[in-house]
Amino acid sequence: MRIGTRLGLAGVISGALCLTLAACSTSEPASQDGAVSGRTSSPPAELASAAGADQADIEVVLLGTGSPVPSVERFGNSTLVRANGLNLVFDAGRGASIRLNQLGVPIGTIDGVFLTHFHSDHVNGLADLWLTGYIPALGGREGSFHLYGPPGVSQISDGLLLTHQNDIDVRVADENLLRDTAAITPHEFDDEGVIFDRDDVRVTMFEVEHDAAGAIDPAVGYRIDYGESSVLISGDTRPTPNILKYGEDVDLLIHEVADFVDPSLPALQNVYSHHTNPQQAGEIFARTRPAMAAYSHIVHGAPPRIPDLPIEVIVERTRETYDGPLTVGEDLMAFYISDRDVRVESHTG
Known part of the structure; x- marks a missing residue:
């Protein structure tokens, strides 16, 4: 699975920089240019039952907005x-x-996990999600663990089962665990299109380009539709035509971003070639015109060796090419979507 073309640069749109910690919606923006950023710390355990969810068609919570860098503020990428x-x-x-535990979402109630690609920072929490979900007192899952994605999902499933076979056998013998709850059901798809359609919720998988040479193959993104509301998750990608195709007029477009204090460092050139910088992301937002654009998988440093690029600078650089609603994601930030209205809540605890 590979896309060989890239998105060219478009015109420049200037915008003022304004960050806020308050909640906002696209109908009542919290700042002049619609840019929102928040920092989270010890959010309420029942965040998932916030009032905004009652009126929303789709609720999105950023579980982790970080990069491979181990961080207590930005966990690994997950939505x-x-x-x-x-x-x-x-x-x-x-x-x-x-x-998920902080949100008060029982881990055993996850109906499916969708992988964009197989870099470690996108799968290194998978075993924990699966294993904790089948422990009755912690997860309480009924039935198997469903894993979706491009070719390679079955191999990951087989590897997890082999690695943790002893744990499964012991729990079946010692705790009367039902072996079916420890099973993993892989759903592997070669072609892009709708790969999940249940209870009027559709998930469409599409190819993206994570590197120029095609070595990182497969790499995909996802669009989720329910009723008149929609979300697109870019996955890890360079500017890719499919983001424009599937992201046109989407309500919430969650895109990765990468930039650094000193972009000339030789060690960073490979990173830049594998990701989307703020100006490029702004161009994508300008062409797709989402009701809300948001950043996650924020790659901007590896302290102390490589200092973090300030979030304000990422926003400033995005504003060179985009002047619409923009949110810089933080862990446990929530989006409540009802058609073209997107309410953003950043919980400071």
Whole structure:
């Protein structure tokens, strides 16, 4: 699975920089240019039952917004999407199960996990999500663990089962665990298109380009639709035509971003070639015109060796090419979507 073309640069749109910690919606923006950023710390355990969810068609919570860098502030990349009673998780980076527990979402109630690709920072929380979900006192899952994605999902499933076979055998013998709850059901798809359609919730998988040479293959993104509301999750990608195709007029477009204090460092050139910088992302937002654009999988440093690029600078650089609503994601930030209205809540605890 590979796309060989890239998105060219478009015109420049200037915008003022304004960050706020308050909640906002696209109908009542919290700042002049619609840019929102928040920092989270010890959010309420029942965040998932916030009042905004009652009126929303789709609720999205950023479980982890970070990079491979181990961080207590930004966990590994993972996103929870809730629609019509379903709990869907996209990527399972470091700490995903911890964030779900903070939300008060029982880990055993996850209806499916969707992988964008197989870099470790997108799957290193997968075993924990699966294993904790089948422990009756912690997860209480009924039936198997459903894993979705491009070719390679079955191999990951087989590897997890082999690695943790002893744990499963012991719990079956010692705790009367039902072996079926420890099973993993892989759903592997070669072609892009709708790969999940249940209770009027549709998930469409599409190819993206994570590197120029095609070595990182497969790499995909996802669009989730329910009723008149929609979300697109880019996955890890360079500017890719499919983001424009599937992201046109989407309500919430969650895109990765990468930039650094000193972009000339030789060690960073490979990173830049594998990701989307703020100006490029702004161009994508300008062409797709989402009701809300949001950043997650924020790659901007590896302290202390490589200092973090300030979030304000990422926003400033995005504003060179985009002047619409923009949110810089933080862990446990929630989006409540009803058609073209997107309410953003950043919980400071």
